Amino acid sequence: MNESIKKNSQDSILINRPVYTLKKFDSEYQIDSSNASSTKNVKSKKCNFSPINFLSIFTILNFITEYNFKQHLVPDILSGLTVGVMHIPSSLAYGALTSLNPVHGLYTSFFAGLTYILFGTSKHLSVGTFAVTSLIVYSTITRIETEYPQLNYSNLNLTNFESNNENSSLSSEYDVESITMNFKIKIATGLAFWCGIIQVIFSFLKFGSISKYLSQPLLRGFTTAASFHVFSSQIKHILGIYYVHRKRRKFFKLVYLYLRLFQNIHLINWAAFIFSITSILFLYITRTQINERFKKQLKNVPLPIELFVIVTGTILSNYANLNSKFNMSVIGTIPKGLPEFRLPEFNLFFDLFLDAIIISIIAYATSLSVSDIFARKHKYKIDSNKEFFALGVSNVVGSFFQSFVSCGSLSRTVVADSSGGKTQLVTLIASSVVLTVMLWLGPFLEQLPKACLGSIIIAALVNLLLQVKDIPYYWKLDKLDFVTWIVTFMSTIILDVDFGLCLGFLTALFMNTYRTQKIDLKIQGRVKDFEIYRNIDKYLTSENDTIKIVSPNQSIFYLTSDCFKKQLNLICPLKATGNLREGLCENCKANYKCLCGSTSDLEIGENEALNRDKKFDAIVLNFTDVQFVDEAGCKCLQQVIKEYENENVKVLLACCNEKVVKYFKKMRMNQEEKVYLTVQDAVNSLL
Helix, strand or coil, X not given: CHHHHHHHHHHCCXXXXXXXXXXXXXXXXXXXXXXXXXXXXXXXXHHCCCXXXXXXXXXXXXXXXXXXXXXXXXXXHHHHHHHHHHHHHHHHHHHHHCCCCCHHHHHHHHHHHHHHHHHCCCCCCEEECCHHHHHHHHHHHHHHHHHCCHHHHHHCCCCCCCECCCCCCECCCCCHHHHXXXXXXXXXXXXXXXXXHHHHHHHHCCCHHHHHHCCHHHHHHHHHHHHHHHHHHHHHHHHCCCCCCCCCCCCCHHHHHHHHHHHCHHHCCXXXXXXXXXXXXXXXXXXXXXXXXXXXXXXXXXXXXXXXXXXXXXXXXXXXXXXXXCCCCECCCCCCCCCXXXXXXXXXXXXXXHHHHHHHHHHHHHHHHHHHHHHHHHCCCCCHHHHHHHHHHHHHHHHCCCCCCCEEEHHHHHHHHHCCCCCCHHHHHHHHHHHHHHHHHHHHHCCCEHHHHHHHHHHHCHHXXXXXXXXXXXXXXXXXXXXHHHHHHHHHHHHCHHHHHHHHHHHHHHHHHHHHCCCCEEEEEECCCCCCEEECCCCCCECCCCEEEEEECCCECCCCHHHHHHXXXXXCCCHHHCCCCCCCCHHHHHHCECCCCCCCCCECCHHHHHHCCCCCCEEEEECCCCCCECHHHHHHHHHHHHHHHCCCCEEEXXXXXXXXXXXXXXXCCCCHHHEECCXXXXXXXXX
């Protein structure tokens, strides 16, 4: 008996129940809201991250208690050594990209990594230096240097910048170069400090979902343009052309950079150029032809070719005297040991605030996207607010030890995962490798040519530069996404990275607003004798002559309410308004749409137009696709109901979600008896 019932239930559905309004259905079957809310509160207390609970902040405690030494220790150590080797060339290169001494890249990777594992929830994320954040640091340093020239250094609270007399002459203890470098360090550490503070505040405010507002076209357009800025900043090292900028420009920076470059092309250092081209080709060929092609043979652990280039370049520079014989610029003095504790510059808050906001969001969005990839792969969860907190504390701590803004790196994280890394111990081992270089190997890299670091950066940018292929992709996929990509890319190229990201973000918001302001109403009919209702222009349906079933495909709020009312009046015309097609141009009448005048945003299909002239006694609004309403939407609905009821046409609502019904109650619409559980309930109540 039970089997036959089960079999029949698979072939057909037999429904026998009374007609329900939503109010009647809730009164019979809804769970007590007080119990539900209390359960929800208990659950939220257990699940949500609370900064008040001090021990819960230290996620490393869970790592220590749950660590499986037998299964994870050896893979973590091997993976950590591999990632640590990768850290060295990337840290030096991106440290040089910021215009600081390359050793500051090592400081950033060391302190950021150690701090992150205390608070971060990702088991695989490798935190340290990153191309885009390093570029923004460089851009900020350049801008602040312009606003505070050397003669005004004494106005800042810089311990290393003092005036010996009334004419503000420089102290004999420091030459211009050392003063300039120390000033840059103050700017970079100040930016890292305020960036970290902003990230910590965002974590307390539960802004972990802020990265969702950065769409893929926005991020890809921005990173592509930023890669062009990074590439351009390294051209001077590749060509060996160094000249003094007459005037630092904010807008059209790249245009003037290449203009000045061509004006000084006669100064090219052919030794640096040949060395750079050889290094770039070696890096690219090895990465694509060996690391990619023989990935399985290498057990997914790539050859450390960047480290090989650095070691080879240092040896050649030492024994061939590239600096003295060929005038190739080298790194110079690299401090040995750990950096001294130094307070960041607090007085530059207002000058750094916008840059700190931008870089904090970019660093967080990049890190979270990388963390999420590997969390999904290995089936564990990450806490977005804790990630914000971990990155923020990493930047704050690093700022006291001469570090700049840190960020998660996809390339290093991929290597950590592919080389067998399982836990945060990988980061600890990698930081130990970086520490070894800081303590003992720094002086051996002093003769490393800057062209070598420039080559490593440019070779690493290939994939980002190739994102220009997105242009035809987004053109075919979605024109609005295409506009977002192009505007973000061009504004970042022309206006610099900070203005470019802001303008791209505003463009993305405008495009999303443009999408949501278009509402389309479709007439629905019943499929056979089922309780299924679908659009009459796509499905074989039957209509009730006296009942119009209309389904809006969008929420009804201040942007869509007027359009909703106009479309409804066109589909279901009021007798008092007469024929709404009168007064439209011939082209509009022929195509059942208005292309001129106040109804230019309306589009009505042919079937809807043919059904307008049929007489009807009731309208059922299917709110299945209506996610929310606002004050304007509620007032629009009240007005629509009143207008139709004045002509003896009933207006019923069906399939309203809880959010919509709650807003109806707040607006005191008093339409509870007209809100039905399903479309079929509403139709049956009219028969």
